[in-house]
Amino acid sequence: MELKHKDAGKVVQRELMASYYGDLEDGEGPVAYLFVPGNVVEILRPFGFRTVYPEINALQCGIKRVAGENILKAEDMGYSADVCGYVKNDVGICLAGGSTPLGRIPKPDLLVCNFSGCNTFIKWFEALADLYDAPMFLLDVPYLRDEASYQQDIEYVTQQLWDLVAYCEDMTGTTFDEAKLRETLEYSRQAEDLWTQLLSRARLRPSPFDAYFEAVFFMAPINVLRGTTDCIDYYKVVIEEMEERSRAHVGPVPQEKFRVVYEGPPCWPHFRAFWELFKAWGVVGVASTYSKVGGLFETGIRHDPARPMESIAEYVINCYTNWNLKKRSELLQQYIEEFEADALIIHSVKSCRSFSVGQADFREVFSHELGIPTLMIESDLADPRYFSQAQLKNRVDAFFESLEHQRIVRGS
Amino acid sequence: MYVAGVDAGSTTTKAVVLDENSHLVGKSLRATGANVTRASELAYEECLHASGIREREVSYVIGTGYGRYKIAFGDTQVTEISCHAKGAHFLFPKTRTLVDIGGQDTKAIKVSDKGEVLDFCMNDKCAAGTGRFLENAATVLDLELDDIGPVSLRSENPLRITNVCTVFVESEIISHLARGQVVEDILRGVHSAIGARTIALVRRVGIEPEVTFTGGVSRNVGMVRTLEERFGVPINVSDLSQYMGCLGAGLFALERAQGASPRRVKRVEAGGS
Amino acid sequence: MPVTAGIDIGAGTTKAVLMDEQAAVLARVSVRTGPFLEKAATSAFEKALRQASLNSDDIEYVATTGYGRYSYPPRDIQITEITCHARGARLLFPGTRCVLDIGAQSSRAMRVDEEGRVLKFRMNDRCAAGAGRFLERIAKALEMDLRQLVAASLESKNPQPISSICAVLAESEVINHITQGKRAEDIVMGAHLSIAERVLALLRQVGVEEEVTLTGGLSLNPGMVKALEETLGKEVNFSKESQFAGAMGAAYLGHWRLQRRGGRS
């Protein structure tokens, strides 16, 4: 059967990203660099900033297979083999004068270091501040550690958001337009609703899409284009595509055999091969934490024009990696129950301690305490050198082999 | 009816033939060397020879081990993780924890009362602390592989070996020798170093008795003793420990042959499938 | 005329050189090191004396270097092989600005000034995958000896990359290549190239400049030279004496110390 909306989500995403990078190359206006988790793009848009997300560049370079080269350039400069590959990729881009397969990345006029959930972010922008000789605004985001500190943290972040507003006014000579902020927030909110709706469709059997390997592409607009109407329109398109897939009983694999939840980032430099390891077993991701790094909207977090700064502060603090391990583990458990998953797959990446440290404890919790089959595998999200296909295949095969075997024995 | 299991390991290739009552009819073992396909063919031939049966009497062959996809004459393949669990369960039905140390890797497997894999972990990206490590130590000390275990047990004053890198351990051993340390103490240190690494891996799946030790390194009494000390429980080892992978493969083959479709008549040519 | 000795006690081989004041080499010998370092040093030194028909009283100063530099008690001074190889490379090729020293277990890159003084250096500290021992293992996996290995590497037209970072796991990769029907010479060259990559990564960290000199045991391996030149995109200095660079540098610095005796204490 011919599907009318086939690959709409992918095609439109590609167009949107192409035009986003096109605008970075030829567009006008000051440039701010931001991090994806907890980004405060809504505050910057009214000032006319074009925003660059170095993590997205790193991700794209990974997929386009140039991350390896960039990383080597940074290592030649003295960066260790043991530090985050995203940072090195970005330093490599800087050393290459901003040129990437996606287009030329403009230099920053301002670095907004919203460091939700990752201290490496600070070191990263410190390095860029040095390399580009650009000013840096540090938005200090406390870790969500304790219920008792939540209120104090929200107030602290809110105050700094006003500091940022003042900083931007100063820098651009534009007065802050609160009405515009509210409008932007309203667009964000609508897109967040749709994105949440989209992801919840993975509850269906079969799931119309892979909530890891496909969702990480669908997530680009919510991370990059939040606060625009393009973003809203995009999710309408994807939802249509998924509705159609469901009507036709089409899913990401010919036959859905295992439903799993994924924890941790994917391996960008070997994305296809990595996915194939699972596809071969009829595995479908029904939920993943990585697709939520840009915001945990399904927990009810929303940008809200009625409470502009507070809602931004709430969003900023409630990013997946800014959550303490207990909350993260509870979220995983909730995913497994809600999406009726058969297993948990933990992909531990060397680059990202923020994600990885503590994953072995998750493994303990799920496999030993909750009795949920759990597979932990290692590679990297940025550095192509840490991917050992044969080893990974061995593990993935053994894992699903034994799941399959147990199913046969138990007659389910 | 006969079935066979072939385990193309990184270091050695092993094969067994079983009859329909799961009895071992014959076995063989040879170095894998440079050509996995060839080694598995030879091991299989030798095994048939040792069993005194002809190839066409074998209804089903399963390949396992890191070279399992290279075993052209097999009917299908199963990972060595599942196979070791199967084999260990067959020989020691109470096995709950399985440790397999081979030439280049170490695995810890949690096994159910039915012999299914419940959980497993493997060492990563580094050959440190595996059979190869012991082989290197043996070479540097000018000993036979068979001797290092017994010699290590004579140690009264074990040294601490800090380096588990398979390559660098050579220089560490040489410098101990140069300082006049005795061979058994060095060897005991080498065994302890592997023991420490192994137990850390096994802890990931949890240590639940009974513990069974398989793979080539289980032939080393020094290693068995070290692990028993570390685990604090006796450990099952059998003469067939190194064959556990192909034994498991053979048992899977028997299940397939008895349960599912009989062996396809058409032979699969080497190379194609 | 004073003569000094430089003894380079390496992990694989021990080299001794006798040198006069004009930096002319009077003797050079190399012996296998084995487990007893002092013995190896003594034997190399004695052989060198015999070669130059001198006896130990004729030697004014003994400088040791290499991994066993502390293991020869009669020495006057010990100097690291990095400092020594740098000087030695400069003696062999006066235009040297970068030195690559690849030995059995370690490889190092240095940038030096016009006198052969070390400005910056890096060495492999993690794995043995970037040095001679790696090639020896590959040779073993391919059932070749070193000479055959070198000969094979020069025949390669289509080198097969080896990506494993581990010398041991690389062996299985090699075996994999063989099984896939890859030619031995291509595999061997792939291994040389992978060492070259690793060493050049060290070199880039200290900064690449004209001229680059290769020292250490792997300078005897033309396949290694070829791999380095290809990866680097330019010529690399080397000679039959390159493996003595460490011992030469030590002997040379011995003279330097002799002249300054009583200077810095």
Next chain:
Amino acid sequence: MQQTDHLSSVRELAQDVSFSAVARWKEETGGKAIGHFPVFAPQEIIRAAGMLPVGVMGAWGLLEVDYADSRVQSFVCSVARTTLELGLTGRLKELDGMVFTDICDVARNLSGVWKRNFPEMLVEYLHLPQNVTSAASVVYLERELERFKGKLEDLSGVKVGEDSLWEGIEVYNHQRELLQRIYRIRRESPWLLPADEAYLLGRAAAQMPVEDHVSLLERSIAEIEARTVKSRDNIRVLLLGPFCEQPPLELLRIVEESGCYVVDDELLQTYRWYTSAVPTNGNPLRSLAESYIERARLSSVRYQVRRRREAIVEWLKEARAEGVLFCSAKFCEPALYDYVLYKEALEAESVPYLHLEFEEKMSAFETVRMQVETFVESILFA
């Protein structure tokens, strides 16, 4: 040299990985003990709550790590690994609580691992403001310290009064002053006091009440200043990098044996956080919070408004150092990022430097020795 008996007892105490001194203290006083991970801890508040702050900074390479290896991946620094091993092997059972601060992603997530594995302990994670320019930061930190104080009060059942906070601030000020004197000796006459001995004297603070440490320092300083030791022709270096994980003693020894004098370093950051005395007026928590923002030493785990390169050059001049040994703990990201920034600055100033990596349990001392010797030779044979 007068490597006296008292040093060996200091070593014994400092290297006691079963923390028996803590057990003794608890028995004698009936008080509680709170452990803290390296780099920073509000010891003043812990002490004011009648508790003993205990520095937990790994295990000197003395442990065979096996439990923790199954919990942390291979790419994680040793101090996180061995600290966890101490916990999982029951060696920290005397601790009633454990404090972590936001120094890096590893330490942060370790706090979560700790919570899960040691539910009987009070596990606190303190967020220390990284934004050092916002007016909100001091207020925020004061609230955070207040929150922490509340947790300790809940644990002990006793309110912490202002007086005891002031008392704590004063005695820690005194301790820091004495440590500064030790460092002054290192700067002015490093031959009097070997680097490893100086280190042990400081590290002893981890397992003793601050008053006892103060008297240990007082006694030692008097003894050291009376020493007569010949100076050697060593080069003066700054040891950067080990602000969190502590290098093996042998490394410190080798650095000096190979011809260096370490004239200043980043070791034992926890006990040297403030560059000058915490003022003893106003409100004590406010005073601590302000000092954290205004009197903090240069550190890789705290955002620096001034560029690191400028700060490092200034420090070099101040210490009259001829070179820099940048010793980073293996896998320590904050240090490894800063290395690049420092390196650029040092090259611009033509200051010789050497980068070394260490691990708590390392065996490659030969490699270290060779690199340090070469470094020294490149200066001496110039």
